[in-house]
Amino acid sequence: MTGIKGFIKGGAKGPTVALLGELDALINREHPQADSITGAAHACGHFAQIAWLIGGAIGLNRVAEKLCGNIALLAVPAEEFISMDFREGLRESGTIRYFGGKQEFIRLNLFDDIDIALMNHAHTDKPVRSTQIIEGYNGFIGKSITFTGRASHAGASPHRGINALNMFHVALSAINAQRETFKDTDAARVHFIITKGGDSVNVVPEEVKIEMFVRANSIKAINGLSGKVDNALKAGALGIGGSVEIKNIPGYMPLVPDDDLYNIWKQNAGRILGNKNIITIPAITASTDMGDVSHIIPAIEPSTGGFAGGMHSKDFRVTDEEMAYIIPAKLYAMTVIDLLKNNGNQAYGIIKGYKKKLTKNRYLKTLDSMFRTEKFSASDLSSTLL
Ligand SMILES: [Zn+2]
Ligand SMILES: [Zn+2]
Structure with a gap:
């Protein structure tokens, strides 16, 4: 301080x-x-x-x-x-x-x-x-992201686990697929670091933490991109069958x-x-x-x-x-x-x-309105059989 x-x-x-x-x-x-x-x-x-x-x-x-x-x-x-x-x-x-x-x-x-x-x-x-x-x-919004799965023996019983690192892998594919929709005039940038990728190599990663920025040159563009990124993160949790918590944190104004x-x-x-x-x-x-x-x-x-x-x-x-x-x-x-x-x-x-x-x-x-925490779990999702 x-x-x-x-x-x-x-x-x-x-x-x-x-x-x-x-x-x-x-x-x-x-x-x-x-x-x-x-x-x-x-x-x-x-x-x-x-x-x-x-x-x-x-x-x-x-x-x-x-x-x-x-x-x-x-x-x-x-x-x-x-x-x-x-x-x-x-x-x-x-x-x-x-x-x-x-x-x-x-x-x-x-x-x-x-x-x-x-x-x-x-x-x-x-x-x-x-x-x-x-x-x-540019301005940006910050995201503090936690994927949660289930630990198990990575060699003997990966089928008992839910791999949180794979959730991010899928999410990242979805973010990268969305890059073709980013408009050049918005000057978009989406970038991240993995601050926790697992605990031990012989344990299926149970918790994975990411810090991410979504940048663009207007608040409107930042909000639009941020929504696409959130969808991609949820897709990762859904695809692998775990959950994700997305903490949106107000970044800086353009x-x-x-x-x-x-x-x-x-x-x-x-x-x-x-x-x-x-x-x-x-x-x-x-x-x-x-x-x-x-x-x-x-x-x-x-x-x-x-x-x-x-x-x-x-x-x-x-x-x-x-x-x-x-x-x-x-x-x-x-x-x-x-x-x-x-x-x-x-x-x-x-x-x-x-x-x-x-x-x-x-x-x-x-700024206060930009603090938004969202939780999404694959198990919350029900589909209708027709
Ligand atoms: Zn600097
Ligand atoms: Zn500086």
């Missing part, structure tokens, strides 16, 4: 602009800097985000007197939507209600006094000294960036990096809880270089320290200064032009 929020007060009244940095890491056991016990490694560059947050704050602290409005500094945990079992435990104990850090910040009223939110992210697949203007991110805020970022990036190093790319299929923030206030999440290797991979590393740590901090500070100088004119313009997708209450209700 980490996370912190602070303020730098401006010299006069005006809007509040938040700079965000993410605190969390991933499990990448093969990463050379992975923690030897937990396997946690900073393979998504979030360590650099904290440098930008602190660097931006140091710069802004010197000029805040001349600004009209405040700067909020948010270091936020749990952007990577992982360890779902652990987070389910925290939810059941009442410690958290949602699995994402920014979702929890919204619930805990920490965004109530913020008018505009800005954060940046690392990238590795474009020129090192560049910024990417990312036109959107990110809809604010173009006017992006324009200020681009102007400043042009000054430092040159206009030819501002690369606009269409929406990407990854997801972030900055998407949730973008549904209630104007927000952007561009990316910058200074890194190499693959995101979330063992070879992710810093290759250009000035670019990785210093330049984005300057871009944070310069963008906030532009927003809050001249009576906060540009910030007020962005707030006025913003089309709110959801009120905070509506947003929280939407």
Whole structure:
């Protein structure tokens, strides 16, 4: 349970602009800097985000007197939507209600006094000294799935067992068969890990656990795909004669960036990096809880270089320290200064032009409605003999 929020007060009244940095890491056991016990490694560059947050704050602290409005500094945990079992435990104990850090910040009223939110992210697949203007991110729904069968001796008496791993095997065939119905325009992604595949090789697997994401670029598409995946999971349980429990967990909203805020970022990036190093790319299929923030206030999440290797991979590393740590901090500070100088004119313009997708209450209700646990058992099903 980490996370912190602070303020730098401006010299006069005006809007509040938040700079965000993410605190969390991933499990990448093969990463050379992975923690030897937990396997946690900073393979998504979030360590650099904290440098930008602190660097931006140091710069802004010197000029805040001349600004009209405040700067909020948010270091936020749990952007990577992982360890779902652990987070389910925290939810059941009442410690958290949602699995994402920014979702929890919204619930805990920490965004109530913020008018505009800005954060940046690392990238590795474009020129090192560049910024990417990312036109959107996918959203997703998370699924925590348990297939239950019956254990028996895998060699001597498999006929007495009901194989939960085979249930998932059948379910996966059905999901893969459905992929031909996925529309390219929805940018669908369905992917999973098996967190429990059985207990012993000589015992027919009784319990199999899966974590899965169903991603797409609109809530409507996510819900449609999620229903198809649920049918496929039930087909697995039915085909082998066992049962499945599907816990649907609200993931993140698609990110809809604010173009006017992006324009200020681009102007400043042009000054430092040159206009030819501002690369606009269409929406990407990854997801972030900055998407949730973008549904209630104007927000952007561009990316910058200074890194190499693959995101979330063992070879992710810093290759250009000035670019990785210093330049984005300057871009944070310069963008906030532009927003809050001249009576906060540009910030007020962005707030006025913003089309709110959801009120905070509506947003929280939407998330709550997405928690849905469904149980399906082959034995529940009766058919009619004609
Ligand atoms: Zn990541
Ligand atoms: Zn990340």
